[in-house]
Every structure is written in structure tokens, then in C-alpha cells.
Amino acid sequence: MQWYQIRGYRDADSSAVRMLYSTGFREHAGNVYLLALKQAWTRAALCGIFFLIYLFFASFMGSIIGVGGFLLVVWVAVQYFFEQGIQLGLSEDLLDIRKSYMENDCPSCFWVAEVKGSIVGTVGILPCVEEPGAWELKRISVKKEFRGRGLAQALCKRALNFVAKYQGPVERLVLFTSVIQSDAQKLYDRIGFVKEKEFVWPSLPARLIDLKVFKYAHMIGGHANVK
Numbered sequence: 001m002q003w004y005q006i007r008g009y010r011d012a013d014s015s016a017v018r019m020l021y022s023t024g025f026r027e028h029a030g031n032v033y034l035l036a037l038k039q040a041w042t043r044a045a046l047c048g049i050f051f052l053i054y055l056f057f058a059s060f061m062g063s064i065i066g067v068g069g070f071l072l073v074v075w076v077a078v079q080y081f082f083e084q085g086i087q088l089g090l091s092e093d094l095l096d097i098r099k100s101y102m103e104n105d106c107p108s109c110f111w112v113a114e115v116k117g118s119i120v121g122t123v124g125i126l127p128c129v130e131e132p133g134a135w136e137l138k139r140i141s142v143k144k145e146f147r148g149r150g151l152a153q154a155l156c157k158r159a160l161n162f163v164a165k166y167q168g169p170v171e172r173l174v175l176f177t178s179v180i181q182s183d184a185q186k187l188y189d190r191i192g193f194v195k196e197k198e199f200v201w202p203s204l205p206a207r208l209i210d211l212k213v214f215k216y217a218h219m220i221g222g223h224a225n226v227k
């Protein structure tokens, strides 16, 4: 018997789904911070702060404190923009999941994975705004304790089977992920998605840290390597 159950979304799942999304999103903050520190301007700023403080105050300790302060400011900025990103998701399709995914004119749906009455995974599909005529896989997330056991694959399989039924007018399922979501990239490669576009997210904070976004696509009716 399967240790999880995948079923359609119900209104009572709303807060658990929103919580899972927020937690899954937030856990990438550390990677974004590291990405920020890798940028040439960050390193230049760190060296500049160190040497300027040393030059003006002749204090090694002062330089260390200055560098620490700058690192703290970058960390706070990353946290701030992450919270903004989370709030954006929560105020868009996740604000009213039933309305966004299940009362749509086009075929779209939202599923949850349940274990002993708790929501431990989610996935949804919607018509893609960026590519009219295609579907978009969204909000794939699995609770940390339940990862590495094929649950995300099973959720994707459910979405792929759903869209396969509508083969014909819509032929592509696409999704967007980013350079910091390495687990997700491995998952998409494994189930037959192909990376077809790479771009820097068009916002100032994303440009500052060179946050690359990848667009993946899956031909509906093509083979998903999911059992």
C-alpha cells in the first residue's frame, strides 16, 4: 500500500498549502545569500569597506566590524526580498486556490499529497501567462521530512496524466525554476522536462545577484520517465 495519498485540493487545505509553499520558498534564502556574496560588486564592496575603514581609522577591528555590518545588511536585504516574493505568491494564485485552479474556464487543477491526515506535498497546473496556449506546472513542494522518496515525482505524474487527457489543443507543459533550486532541476530532468531557456529574472534585486531563471518544457504525450 502507498504511504501517501494524492487527491484534489479541498478548501480546508488552504492554510496547510500556503504554509508549505512559504516554508519551501524560504529555505532557499541561504543559497540566494551565497549567490549575492559571489557577485563581483559584493566582493568589491567588502574589500572597499575593509580598506577604507583601515585607512581612516587605522583599526583592524573596525574593518572587521565594518565587513560584518555589510554582510548583515546583505542578509537582511535577502530576507526582505524573500518575504516580498512569498507574499506575492500568497496574494496571487494561492490567495484563493479553488478559484485560481478549480473554477477556471481552462482545464487546470491543484493536488495535495496527504500522509496520515497532514498535507505534505502540493502541485498545480494553470494556463501559462508567459506562453499562451501552454500549461504551467506550479507550486511543486514537498515537506522536508518526506523528501527523497519519490513524492514530487508522483505529484508531477498526476499533473502529467491530467494534461495528457487534453492532448490536442494544448501540447506543452512548461515550468519556471531558478539556479538556486538544484533539487527541483534534477527532478524535472528526470521526468522528461527539457531546459529550453535561461534568463535573469527582470527585477533589480534579481539582476544585482544575477539570479538565473530556467524555463523547462514537456511535450504532452511525450514520455514522462515516471513509474
Ligand SMILES: CC(C)(COP(=O)(O)OP(=O)(O)OC[C@H]1O[C@@H](n2cnc3c(N)ncnc32)[C@H](O)[C@@H]1OP(=O)(O)O)[C@@H](O)C(=O)NCCC(=O)NCCS
Binding pocket: 024, 025, 139, 140, 141, 142, 143, 146, 147, 148, 149, 150, 151, 152, 153, 154, 176, 177, 178, 181, 183, 184, 186, 187
Ligand atoms: C524539489 C522538491 C519538490 C523535490 O521533492 P522530493 O519529494 O524530494 O522529490 P523526489 O523524491 O521525487 O525525488 C528526489 C530524489 O529522491 C529519489 N528517490 C528516493 N526514493 C525514491 C522512490 N521511492 N521513488 C522515486 N524516487 C525516489 C529520486 O530518485 C531523487 O533522486 P536524486 O537525488 O538523484 O534527484 C523538494 O526538494 C522541495 O519541495 N523543495 C522546496 C520547494 C521547491 O524548491 N520547489 C521547486 C519549485 S520550482
